[in-house]
Amino acid sequence: MAGTINRDDIAAVRERAPIEDIVGQHVALKTAGVGSLKGLCPFHDERSPSFHVRPGVGRWHCFGCGEGGDVIEFVMRMDGLPFAEAVEYLADRAGVQLRYEAGGSARREGTTGLRKRLLEAHRIAAAYFAEQLGSPEARIGRDFLRERGFDRDAAEMFGVGYAPQGWSHLGEHLRGKGFTEEELRATGLMSEGARGLYDRFRGRLVWPIRDVTGEVIGFGARRLHEDDQGPKYLNTPETALYKKAQVLYGLDLAKATVRSERTTVVVEGYTDVMACHLAGVTNAVATCGTAFGSEHVKVVRRLMGDTGGPQTKVGESGARVVFTFDGDEAGQNAALKSFQLDHQFLAQTFVAVDPDGLDPCDLRQQRGDAAVTELLAHRVPLFEFVIRTALNSHDLDTAEGRVAALRAAAPVVAGIKDRALQPEYSRRLAGWLGMDVEAITRAVTDAARARRAAPGEPPPSTGAIPAYQDEGPSRPNPRDPVVRAEAMSLGVLLQAPREAASDPVGALVLRDLDSSAFTVPQYRAVFDAITAAGGPGSAGGDWANAVAEQAGETLAGIVSELAVTPLPHDRPDALGHWGGTVLARLMDLSLTRQIADVRGRMQRAGEGTEGHQAGFAELIALEKRRRSLRDP
Template identity: 35%
Template sequence: MISKSTIDAVFDAARVEEVIGDFVHLKKSGSNYKGLSPFVNEKTPSFMVSPVKQIWKDFSSGKGGNAISFIMEHEHFSYPEAIRYLAKKYGIEIEETEQSQEEKELLNEKESMFVVSEYAKKYFQDTLLYSEEGKAIGLSYFKERGFTEQTIQEFGLGYSPDKWEAFTSDALGKGYSLEYLEKTGLTIVKEDRKFDRFKGRVMFPIMSMSGRVLGFGGRILTNDKKAAKYLNSPESDIYHKSKILYGISHAKQEIAKKDNCFLVEGYTDVIQMYQAGIKNVVASSGTALTPDQIRLVNRLTKNITMLYDGDAAGIRASFRGVDLILEAGMNVRVCPLPEGEDPDSFARRYTLEQLEKYFAENATDFIRYKANMLMDEAKNDPIKKADLIRDMVLSISKIPDHIQREIYVQECARIMDISEEVLFNSLAQQGRKELQEANKKYIEERKKLEVVHNKNDQEKRPENNPIYVLERKVIEILLLYGNIKEVFTELVYEVNEDNDIIVNEHKVENKVYERVFLSLQEDEIHLTNPLFKKIYSSLIDYFNHKEWSLESYLKELDPELSGEVTNIIMDDEKWTLHKWESQNIFVKHKEQSIAQYVTETILTLRMYLVSTLIDKYKQKLPEEQDSKRSNEMLTVIMDYTNLINLFSKRLGQVTSRFINIQG
């Protein structure tokens, strides 16, 4: 178990903008930063980071929190794993305390798979660097490829012994579960036999954006024609080939810094380019690009440069993936390499300066590159040229920006020697076709969701419930102003010499949290929303015992509560009420004092909560058979009615909803 001093050190060191900046390309927006949501596919930034408050909010998915919660949400880490990750990032030594058996059992299945995968990475690398077989076969292979020891260490390269159970036996001997060895695909289990999947291969760990080991790629070094040259881990709960790009953990910062991502095909292409100094490079690992892979890059940059080895067939096969990139609103450039070269060999042959110069001079906009390439293939064949036009129109139609589309139409018309009008007409036809397909899909989805929508329509949305809004505003007041001292006006009822009741105003100085607490105590009112109730209790307890600090307060909350707290704080900048004034719910304006705002909010909440009590008594009254009990209930109703009228007067408004209690 990680010690409290380590956790405190991590919280003190971690800057939310730095942590999130490793995963999301952030741009300055006033005092905050904005970027594309890493949780949903979007084209307009709705992800906000506040360096001042040290919190983040994703308005698309509704998620929010601090640096720790972001790592937990994004990487699906447990709390201890998130602490370990950030400790490593900030160079903080982790102090451990004894872990109980109960805590050990809390490790869930995915966490166990990650633990096994991390162990496997270390085993394969140790075998490569320190065993005779590993050095003679694996290490010599990597050195022949030109990889330095530093590069081998940095990418966690390794070697799996050419024995059936070498890795499995070692793992089992160290107490790792066969269940998780099998689930990660590291061990194959057949009846009473178990053996290593990657026997006799050099190993490439495949890591998530944060550097977490998800799976492995293994390359065989023999000429066995029956065995696949490259073998990947099978799909599992932690490894999804279509959702990861090889090298993304090493490239993410450089991609954001250079505002460009080089895309290659294989593991060694990435490693060789990285070693040469081109560090903003990732690989699709031989698979066609997927929307999830594109989204990984899109978080960091809008620009992709694809490096091709000059094979025309391979380039054409990649066109569909490029259309997906264009559809995501990204800019794609193509850089063909000289004949006979691939990114691996090319990076070995030239210096960093020469590589950068070549890419700058030879990278071409994809649409222009595709048009020129297809025109060369079509030559003077009118049928092929017609197909070419349709192909180009399909690609251009994927571009969401209208101005960019028009520029490409003009450029393609020039390259293909065809009128712009023909291309624009074809583009319009393609647009209508896509619209029809989208409408058809939309109608089908609506039919599927009709039952759910009907159910949701019948249920009252919480944000449309006045009590929900008011209780949320109470939490917001405590978070924003709780520790501030304000002068409040109290109405005190006194009896004069003539025995008349008079109302006197008294000025009292309180901290806002004290005023909220005392006001709610007057009617013995409790918040009705379970989540708000927990947050309210934790806030009052914190204010009573500690000096207020949002960062320190968030440390002590569990993820469920801290997420909601973050939502409330960040929504202060976005939250808009729809005609709440008509329901006696007040929004704080700049000219309004905090004391006035607090008083109005609390009084209005008390008014609504008391009104619910009146409604309950009114519903029970007709059913009451006992006249004595019935009279008591009427008295309670009238007392509560008088209280409502008092609230209304203090608010300076008359609310018709509460005037006629008997009606």
């Protein structure tokens, strides 16, 4: 292959390669309700069929092993092909003529030569940006660095540069070095509009992103000017060189310490990496525009030598991973996501959070280098931080709150990799909750039993955080009626969005529906992905795949599961009305929770107070909205 495949052509392959025909070559599919097929999963042994295909949404999912995806991912798994070759295979079958962003169409012609040219273009671009940092226009960038405690030597150490304002400065510079338009397209340094190529990075502070060998493979750029309407941080798009799920910023500088100390410090941004290294923490790295994921785990484990035989116990590999997060809700959510990856390490995992919520960059700026090293010295085990987070989200002064906190924390204790630590943390949890150790031990044992349940049976919901599982993202309890209502609503939005939006009640709900209606964190994130994909009103033929792309790798399996779960109806002509009813039920539950919250505030405020009066007005409005749904 001579370059990356055009995204529109990939979408065309998904639409024109019937998933039921491709899967049907390997699996005997039978009807499983309207618009659904099922058969025996080709990826694990099973006696009864749990592998479902929904041709209408172009997705498949196995409710036994949890695997799922689109037609391309099926071919990749089934035939062991990399992504590009799977697309080419399907394109040949579907009659889709593929275009390659780097030009040409030969399967592997010139691949090595192209990579060399792309690396050269990035070296030249990095030098150009670094030189521009000294220009009068770049004063705003120098001020940005200085205000955060970074001088010229620091900028040179990390290769920080400045992309000048204007549309073609870098492009003309590279053209002057002999690069063709096709090569410029393949670099990811250019964007393309009606008038041709133009610079992707303009008026921004720029960090070169290097692979483990030190080669520049991409850039991250920070917005500086108020009239810049782009995102705060803009990264290189996916290219033949740059795969964000596999890239860690600062790894080229950190690798020696990571190997020698067998410890990796994962921070959240470019300036945090700079601050750590300048403070002497030279094993710090950061992800680039994406969450820390499974591919990053593999990179880190290889570098640390986080290996062992079948008898190796947790922590005996001698490796450590320390995550730093902001102290806000986003930081806590990042910690929970990292905990889901914890089982992929043999290494001990820790988290370091400043009590005042400062990140390493702010910490160094305000308190000096020693504060950064002190932050990491006071790290705590990741699972302990997750337990504490679960407890903090409940009112431990009430019996109900303590019971809910126990339900949230017990699965975390059950998920501690080092089984020898479980009794100790059961005792600690008993102390934190003020409950008998025996009650805690029973709850942990029940949670551990749920984790060992038969495939396809997720453990009970834990409230504040999802139940922990050995493989894949944890899932909520499907027996919970609220969970079922939320899952069914997302199934409607993924499988029949236009029909639901055409129903009067469905349209009424969709006008006001937002992520706060979902209590399950994963479902809330899937709804956010639906919104990011344009919302139900923009759903097209590749709708579920578009949502999965927005959701990201961690949630893609949940999107597949929701998109292929058969909807309990058998009248396609009534699908819109049924979908509207399902969405109305979801909104009704949300309004009921809001009404309960308002009544609680009114009671605490007391009759005759301004708070009580304000709450009463809010209560009337909520009751009116709920009646409009129940009696449309």
